[in-house]
Amino acid sequence: MATDTAIEVVMPQMGVSVSEGTITKWLKQEGEEVAADEPLLEISTDKVDTEVPSPGTGTVQQILVQEGETVDVGTKLAVIGSGAAAPAAEEAPPDPATQPAADASAAAAEAETDMPTPQAPPAEPPTPAAPAPSADGGREANGDGPSFVSPVVARIASEHGVDPGHVPGTGRGGRVTKKDILSFIESGAPARTPAPEAPTEAPAPAQPAPAAPAPAPAAQAPPTPTPAPAPAPVEAGAGEQVEAMNAMRRGIAEHMRRSLDTAAHVTSAIEVDLSRVVAIREKLKPEFQKSYGVNPTYLIFVARAVAETLRDYPWINGEIRDDRIVTRNYVNLGFAVELAEGKGLIVPVVKSAESLNLLGMARAVTDIAERARNKQLTPDEVQGGTFTITNPGGYGTFHGTPIISQPQSAILGTYALVKRPWVVQDEHGKDVIAIRPIMNITLTYDHRLVDGALAGRFLQSLRQKLESWGETEY
C-alpha cells in the first residue's frame, strides 16, 4: 500500500456484508498534516458510523473522494505524502519489448471467446459417388437415411476415415453402434453386408481411401464436434513440468502465428550514427526532467523521426484490407511494452503521433508505458495502431526480426546504442576513424505491399533525419 512517498487511504470494510461507505466528514484538508492513527475522516455504512484513523504520518496531498460521496470498499479516498506535492516522475526506461509486437490484449480477448481456430476442414461427405460400391451399399441397414451418430462412433469414424453412413447399423432405428463400426473396420469390408458380386470389392485398401480424402472426418453428423475435443492432458515426463498457458500467452501465440501466415515478412536494416542525437539529448535531458518530469530517451527521438518520415511513406503506415490498400493521414504509433516478470507483452498506441513534438512524444510514451505496466490501459488504447516500434535493444541485442502486428504493414526495431569505431571524413575530406554511437535499426515489412526499395528509402530517410537532428527541432 505505501510507496516511498505516498500512502493510500482506502475505504475500509466495516463488516462482512458491507460493500460500500459514504464519507460524512473530512477531519483534515489537503495540505494539512496528520499523524499515524489520528482520526482522518468519518464515514457512514449500513452497519455503523465510525472514524477512520490515518494509516500513516504526513501531509494530506490529495483528497480523491468528497464528503457526501458513496464509494465501494477498497476505493482510494486520499493520498498522504511525506514531502513534495506532485509525485516525482520516475525514469521511463525505454520499453524493453521483446521481439513480437503482437497486440496481445486484443488477441487475448479473442482467445478467450472462441475455441482454438484450427478447424478441421468442414466435413464434406466425400461425395457419395466416391465409394464406388453401389450407392445403397452401406445404407441398406439404415432405415430412413442419416441417423444419429454417437460421440464414440463419430470419433472412431474420423480416426479411420470411415463414413458411418456406409456402415450397417444394428442399433435402435438402424443406428450405427460402436460395435458395428468396429467390426466394419475390422472386416475391412465397406458397404453391404450380404451383397455378393461386389465388383469393387477387390481393392481392399481402397476402402478407407474413397471414403475419405485424407483428413476430412466426413461425418455426416451435422454437429461437428471435432476441434473442441481437448486432446488428452499433457503428462509430465520424468524431469518435466507442465503448466497451462494463460489467456495472454494464448493470444500472443495465436497472433504471432497468424501474422507470419498473413504477411510476407522481410527485414531490412540500417546503421545510424546518433552522435547528434546524443549531444542534443545531453542538453535536453536535465531540462526535460526538471521542467516536465520526463526523460527524452533515444526511443523518443526515433519515434519522433519515424512519425515524420512516415508522412512520406504512406504505404508503410498502411494496410491491406481484402485486396485494397488503405492509407491514412495520421500515424497511430504503437509501442511494444514488456509486462513485469516476462508475463507477456502489450502494445499501447499513441494516437496521432505525427502531431506531437519531442516533448509531447516523451510525455505520451512515458504515460502509456507506465499505465501499461500498471494495467491501467483502456481497450481503446491498445487498438487502432498503424505502425509499431519495438525496442529489444534494451537487452543489448544489435539486430532482430520482429513480427508485424496485424493488420499493420511494418514494424520498426531499435537496438542497442553501441560505441563503434566508425569511418568518417575529417576536415580535409580524408577518411579517418572516429568513435561514434551507432544504433542498428530494422524495418520489418510486409512484402505484399512494401517492396525492398521502398523500405530502403524509408530507412535512408529516417537515418538522414536522425543524423542531422537540429538543435531547434523539438
Add this chain to the structure above:
Amino acid sequence: MAIAREAEPVGSLSEVREAGLDREDLLGIYRNMLITRGIEERGHILYKQGKIPGSFYTGRGNEASSVGVATAMSADDVGTPLHRDMGVHVTRGVEPWRIFAQYMGRADGPTKGKDGNVHMADSNLGLLAMVSHLPAMLPVAVGCALAFRIREERRVAVGWFGEGASARGDAHEAMNLAGVRRLPVVFICDNNQWAYSTPTHLEYACETLADRAQAYGFEGVVVDGTDVLAVYREVKRAIEKAREGGGPTLIESMTLRMEGHAVHDDAFYVPKELFEEWARRDPIERYRSWLRDNADLSDSEEDEIAAGVKRLLADAIQRADESSLPDPSTLADGVYATSEELDTPHHK
C-alpha cells in the same frame, strides 16, 4: 432462586500467595492483560485502516477472565478458547506478531490464511481453534477430557462458551456427557450479558447459568469476571479438582462486553449507564489499583511494563505487516491429513 455459589472477591496478597502466585506471577498477569488489550486496540485501528479483511471481534472487558483462567491452567492442560478470550492465547505464549498476521490473513498466521480473526490456535500450546458455530467446541473439549480419562492422565480440558451459546444443544450435550462420566473438564461461561444485541433475559430463564450445573451433576460457581485473581482462584480450584478425579465444574464469569459484537456494531442497544457502570470496573484498572495497594507496584515498574508492551506490539505489527500473503497456489493444500502428521506430541 440461585443455587450456584458466588465466589468471594480476592483480598490480600497473602491470600493470593496461598493460591500459588508470587509477585513475579502477579506482574506477569498484569503484563498479559495489557498485551491482550493492546493487541485488540491496535487491531481495531488496523481494521479501520483497511488492513484487516473480513470482520473484527474484540473481548474488551474480558481481559481478567481470559488471563485469569489461562494462568490457572498447567502446561499439559488443553483448552478451546473463544473470540473474547484473546488473553488465553497471550498467556499460553502465542507471539503477538502471529496474532496480527492471523488478523491480516498472512501466510505466517497460525491458520496460514485459511481462517480469520480469532479462529486460530496453536495446538502445540494446547489450544484448539474455535469455529463459528458456537458452542461446537464444547463437545470437543469434553472429548479431550475423555481421552485423558481413558488414558488415566492427570490432565484437564477447559471449554469456553458464552451465555448466548448456552442456548444451543451442544452445551447441554457436552455438559451432560461430562457429568455422567465425571470427566476432567472445566466449563467456563463467559457471561458478558449481550449476545450480539440479545440481552440475557432473552437468552435464558434461570437466575444464573451456573445454576444449570446442578442439573448435570456438578458444581456451579459465579465469579466476578473483572477480578482477575478471583477468577484465577476459582478456576485453579476447579482444575485441581478435576485433575484429582472430582469431575467437572461450571464457572460463570460475569463481565460486560464493552464494545459491540464486532467492530461494525456500535452497540446502540446497550444502555449507556451500563457501559458507564462497568467502565468503572475496568479489569485492568482494577487490577492495577490492587497491585499498587497490595503488591507495591511502583511508578517506574508500571512505566517499564507499559513501555515494554508498547514496543512489543509495535514490532509485532511491523513484522506481521511485512510478512507475505498466502500464495493462491496453496489453496487446496491440507484439506486432508497424511499419516506423518499424526506424529505430534498429542497424537502419540
Add this chain to the structure above:
Amino acid sequence: MAEKTYLQAISDGLRQEMRRDKRVFVIGEDVGVYGGAFKVTLGFQEEFGPWRVIDSPLSETAIVGGCTGAAIMGMRPVAEMQFADFISCAWDQLVTVSAKQRYRAGTPVPIVVRLPSGGGFSGGPFHSQNPESSFAHIPGLKCVCPATPEDAKGLLVSAIEDPNPVLYFEHKHLYRRIKAEVPDERYTTPIGKARIHRGGDDVSVITWGAMVYTADEAAQQLENDGVSVEIVDLRTVLPWDKAAVLESARKTSKVLVLHEDTHTGGFGAEIAATIAEEAFEDLDAPIKRVTAPDTPVPFSPPLEKAFIPQVDDVVAGLRDLAEY
C-alpha cells in the same frame, strides 16, 4: 481364512484393531452392555472394559464431538451411530469441526464414524437412508461403502488407520445375508480404489453397497441373453476412483450408474457428469442412472419395493442400453 458374514467381518476387524492398538476405542449408544443395536460389538465390553467400549448418552453431538476432541488428543475413536439416519444430529460436529480442522487449523482428526445404512426391511423414513452423497460434498471427509465381507473388514482397518475423519457406511441389509471368505489376518483395503466385481464388455454398471448384489443378479440375466455386463464396485465414494470408472466407460461405451440413494443430487449425478465431461467421445449411449425416486423412504412393503431399485429395474436399464 474363514467364511464370515458381512457383520462378522466388521466385528472381527474392529476387535483385532482394538487388541492391536490401545488408542482405538468405541463409543455409541448401547454399544457396551447391549453389544450394539446390531450386535456388532457383542462381547467387546467384557473384553476391553467400560472405558474402551463406552455407552454414551443419547447424544450424537457428544459422541462425534467427543471423538473429535479425543482424536486430537491422540486417540483413535470409532463412533457408532445407531442408524446412519441419526448422523444428521451430529452434522455440525462432523462438517463444521472435524472436516475442516486439518485445513484451517492444521490439526488432523483421525476418527471413524460407523453408519448402519440402507433399507429393505420396512425400516421407514428414519432407519433406512443412504446419506453418503451429502457427505461426499464436504472436503475434508472420506466416505467408504464396502459391499463384501472382505472389503468390510479391510476398509474398516484402513479407515481406522486413516488420519482423516472417515464415514463408514455399513449396509444393514448385508449384515447377515452375505457370507464370504475373509482372511483371518490383519489387512487393509485401500480407500479410494474401486474393484471390478464382474468383468464385461458391453455395458458398465457403476455402483456400491448393497446394490452391487442387485446389479450382479441383473447382469446374470443379461448374460443369458448374450450381453456381457461389467460391474464396478466403487467401494469408496469420497474420494472416488475416477480412473477406474472412466476406464470401464471407455471400454464398454455404455454406462449405467446405480445407487440406492434418491435421484436428484445422489452421488450418481457426480459420476455421470464426470463421465460426460471426460469420456464424451467414448460414449455410445447416454449415461443412465437407476436410483430411488425423490421421496423419503416409505414404510409399507409394496411402497418400499417401489422405492428401492430392484433387479428388474436394473435389468430393464441394462437392456435399454444394450439395445441402444
